[in-house]
Amino acid sequence: MILDFPRTQPDHDEEHYEEVSPPAPRRRRTGGAFFVDHGFDLAGAAIAAVSVMVLLDRLTALSGLIGLFLVAYVAFLIVFGVLVSLREDSLAVRDAVMTVFLSSAALIAFAALGNVIIYTVWRGYPALHHLNFFDQDMSRSQPTQASDLAIGGVSHALVGTLWQIGIALVLAVPLGIVCAVYLDQTRSRFAGFVRTVVNAMTAFPSILAGLFIYAFWILTLGFQFSGLAAGLALSIMMLPYIIRTSDLVLRLVPAGLRESSDALGAPRWRTMWHVVLPTARSGLATGVILGAARGIGEASPVLLTAGFTTYMNANPLQGPMVSLPLEALKLVQSGIPGWAERGYATAALLLVVILVLFVIARVIGGFGPGHLSRRQRRRVERVSARTLVRITSSPGRDLAPARRAR
Amino acid sequence: MVPPPVGEAPPVKRRRVRAVLGTGDRIFRHGHRLSAVLVVAVIGAVGLFLGVKAYPALIVAKLHFFTTQAWEPDAHRFGVGGILPDTIFIALVALAVSIPISLGLALFISEIAPRRIQRILISLVDLMAAVPSVVYALWGFNYLQGHTIGVSRFLSTWFGWIPIFKVAGPSSASILGSANAYTASTFIVGLTVSLMVIPIQCSVMREAFSQAPLGEREGAYALGGNRWGMIRTVVLPFGRGGVIGGTMLGMGRALGETIAVYLIISPVYTVNSHILETGGNSISALIATLFSDSSKFGTSALMAAGLTLFALSLVINFGASAIVARSRSGAES
Numbered sequence: 001m002i003l004d005f006p007r008t009q010p011d012h013d014e015e016h017y018e019e020v021s022p023p024a025p026r027r028r029r030t031g032g033a034f035f036v037d038h039g040f041d042l043a044g045a046a047i048a049a050v051s052v053m054v055l056l057d058r059l060t061a062l063s064g065l066i067g068l069f070l071v072a073y074v075a076f077l078i079v080f081g082v083l084v085s086l087r088e089d090s091l092a093v094r095d096a097v098m099t100v101f102l103s104s105a106a107l108i109a110f111a112a113l114g115n116v117i118i119y120t121v122w123r124g125y126p127a128l129h130h131l132n133f134f135d136q137d138m139s140r141s142q143p144t145q146a147s148d149l150a151i152g153g154v155s156h157a158l159v160g161t162l163w164q165i166g167i168a169l170v171l172a173v174p175l176g177i178v179c180a181v182y183l184d185q186t187r188s189r190f191a192g193f194v195r196t197v198v199n200a201m202t203a204f205p206s207i208l209a210g211l212f213i214y215a216f217w218i219l220t221l222g223f224q225f226s227g228l229a230a231g232l233a234l235s236i237m238m239l240p241y242i243i244r245t246s247d248l249v250l251r252l253v254p255a256g257l258r259e260s261s262d263a264l265g266a267p268r269w270r271t272m273w274h275v276v277l278p279t280a281r282s283g284l285a286t287g288v289i290l291g292a293a294r295g296i297g298e299a300s301p302v303l304l305t306a307g308f309t310t311y312m313n314a315n316p317l318q319g320p321m322v323s324l325p326l327e328a329l330k331l332v333q334s335g336i337p338g339w340a341e342r343g344y345a346t347a348a349l350l351l352v353v354i355l356v357l358f359v360i361a362r363v364i365g366g367f368g369p370g371h372l373s374r375r376q377r378r379r380v381e382r383v384s385a386r387t388l389v390r391i392t393s394s395p396g397r398d399l400a401p402a403r404r405a406r
Numbered sequence: 407m408v409p410p411p412v413g414e415a416p417p418v419k420r421r422r423v424r425a426v427l428g429t430g431d432r433i434f435r436h437g438h439r440l441s442a443v444l445v446v447a448v449i450g451a452v453g454l455f456l457g458v459k460a461y462p463a464l465i466v467a468k469l470h471f472f473t474t475q476a477w478e479p480d481a482h483r484f485g486v487g488g489i490l491p492d493t494i495f496i497a498l499v500a501l502a503v504s505i506p507i508s509l510g511l512a513l514f515i516s517e518i519a520p521r522r523i524q525r526i527l528i529s530l531v532d533l534m535a536a537v538p539s540v541v542y543a544l545w546g547f548n549y550l551q552g553h554t555i556g557v558s559r560f561l562s563t564w565f566g567w568i569p570i571f572k573v574a575g576p577s578s579a580s581i582l583g584s585a586n587a588y589t590a591s592t593f594i595v596g597l598t599v600s601l602m603v604i605p606i607q608c609s610v611m612r613e614a615f616s617q618a619p620l621g622e623r624e625g626a627y628a629l630g631g632n633r634w635g636m637i638r639t640v641v642l643p644f645g646r647g648g649v650i651g652g653t654m655l656g657m658g659r660a661l662g663e664t665i666a667v668y669l670i671i672s673p674v675y676t677v678n679s680h681i682l683e684t685g686g687n688s689i690s691a692l693i694a695t696l697f698s699d700s701s702k703f704g705t706s707a708l709m710a711a712g713l714t715l716f717a718l719s720l721v722i723n724f725g726a727s728a729i730v731a732r733s734r735s736g737a738e739s
Contacts, residue, residue: 066556066557067560091632094634095632095634098634099633101510103510103518105508105509106527108507109531109534110530112601113530115549116537116545119545119549175441176445178437179442179444182438182439182441182442183442185435194445194446199723201449202723203606203662203719203726205658205690205715206662206664207662207712208452208662208712208716211693211709212455214697215455215456215459215705215709216455219705236452239445239448239449240449267427267428267430268431268435269431269433272434294536297539299539299540300665300690300694303664325665328541328544329540329543329665329669332547343544344544350540351537354537358533
């Protein structure tokens with residue numbers, strides 16, 4: 001779903017085949033030419049739409065910015081359709097209008113994303129450029145002097161997030177990957193069942209993971225609110241996601257590699273450990289990183305299991321421990337001016353963390369299965385050189401004596 | 407049956423080939439099988455434990471749990487009769503906004519965007535999915551809310567005769583009335599949640615669309631269709647399973663969304679079908695609001711609500727994955 005590997009298609013060299021038989025063009029057509037062809041129509045429609053918007057704004061106190069945009073957008077589509085119909089038939093008009101409509105859907109979605117990110121950073125900026133925001137906790141910032149941004153920060157939430165996601169990863173990654181190995185190795189009915197359950201659980205409401213840990217760990221077993229409890233909840237939330245992505249990645253490993261390893265007489269576990277998992281390494285890492293990004297951003301399981309505190313607490317076993325998303329939520333919810341800014345700053349910090357993880361995942365994931373970095377390649381070459389030496393230096397094992405005997 | 411003639415060899419039985427596993431392989435096999443059992447056990451434990459904890463409350467409330475529109479567990483008057491419909495209203499609003507946008511976005515990426523920017527757009531959609539829900543929630547709470555009131559007011563003034571757009575209260579009578587009747591509404595929450603749902607729906611739909619076979623596409627062009635004609639007759643029918651499955655996955659996500667609802671809405675426990683009007687609720691927001699100051703019985707009642715949500719989202723997710731898997735486009739994922 002999220003993972004995207006380049007599907008390589010063999011590119012035929014068209015020139016050589018031209019006379020023999022025309023090879024099918026294996027490129028699907030997509031088009032940006034549309035926007036060039038219809039440039040004037042688009043510009044005209046846009047001018048008309050803006051005029052309608054301005055006119056409406058002057059004439060009526062209609063309904064705020066979004067309402068105006070909606071009206072202007074409809075006007076834009078109509079005018080554009082009319083303009084195209086001056087030159088072309090109704091089918092072409094429908095094609096042009098739908099193309100513009102689909103493109104604008106994309107525009108709306110990305111504009112909303114940009115709006116969210118810019119708004120968060122803009123609101124958080126006043127607090128972000130104070131260094132104390134990163135190395136103090138909130139215990140000294142009282143509501144009465146909340147607007148003093150030079151006192152207090154969210155270091156406790158940062159530490160909390162690190163602990164919680166660390167615990168969650170330690171639990172969920174081995175279990176998840178081994179479970180994906182199971183799905184890869186077995187074709188039984190139970191494997192199908194596991195896969196169905198896991199797929200159904202990937203969109204499972206995260207608050208239920210929190211509720212489960214709250215009911216089980218805190219109410220029944222009697223432990224405190226703690227970072228450990230939050231880590232447990234996050235691991236339950238992340239587990240299906242990690243299994244699903246790992247499962248998809250393991251299926252991409254070429255069967256030829258496994259079969260070669262099997263044919264050399266390697267036991268199953270050696271094939272898995274030395275061939276399949278290293279080949280899928282980049283994909284597995286991508287899945288884990290994106291899973292971690294998801295876990296870091298999730299506030300609701302933490303809300304139910306970690307409690308809330310303004311103090312630094314570096315012990316995940318005891319006492320409430322807040323995380324970045326929860327801190328952002330609580331600070332903005334308080335509605336106190338200085339704290340709300342810090343809430344947005346926390347959200348911006350969270351965004352930066354997610355973005356960094358996302359870029360790392362992209363870079364690693366872009367390699368595709370089997371890709372080796374330069375260092376990894378050197379290591380593999382060293383190992384094979386050693387193996388070669390071992391094979392050639394033990395005369396009992398190679399074929400030379402047999403040939404001599406004949 | 408004719409007995410085999412004497413002197414001929416009896417028919418050769420097919421030999422059963424059995425691999426002999428070494429110790430390492432036996433450990434390996436048991437290990438990964440154990441982990442799968444463990445995963446299923448953990449997931450099962452979540453449902454089971456919610457059920458066990460919810461039992462005391464469900465025994466008291468019986469079937470009235472699904473009809474009562476109140477939440478006073480200590481007075482034994484509680485139920486999801488109001489909250490469950492409100493949860494579904496939020497999800498429906500989110501879907502009404504997100505389906506056209508994600509469908510358009512998916513078609514744009516797979517059919518219209520030039521190849522060069524296709525990958526960038528896919529990355530952007532993935533980034534949109536990776537943005538934490540709390541960030542969307544904060545944006546919806548402080549930014550979107552202020553900008554949406556105008557739309558709400560417009561809809562309720564001119565389309566108030568449609569039941570869901572009606573807003574009770576004095577302010578709806580005039581365009582210049584107070585804005586307070588429109589804040590913290592199901593509509594605003596639904597808009598916020600739609601942003602979280604769009605990337606999920608879009609990636610499932612895009613995956614389905616991009617697998618539409620080249621031959622059929624070219625066939626549509628060869629018959630004289632233009633691009634929209636090709637999309638309408640080839641890509642959309644081919645990707646129908648992806649569209650339905652993606653929509654349902656998005657709905658599952660929208661039903662379970664906690665933080666946005668918890669932050670924005672002003673909770674009520676009755677059915678509020680006027681989506682533009684202040685007040686609404688969802689099961690997950692109910693749990694987030696009340697878990698800390700509930701009595702033992704109150705917690706049990708919350709577990710019952712959580713169990714309802716669990717069952718609902720399982721049904722929807724199973725349905726979604728079944729539809730995606732059965733469709734022509736989704737056989738492999």
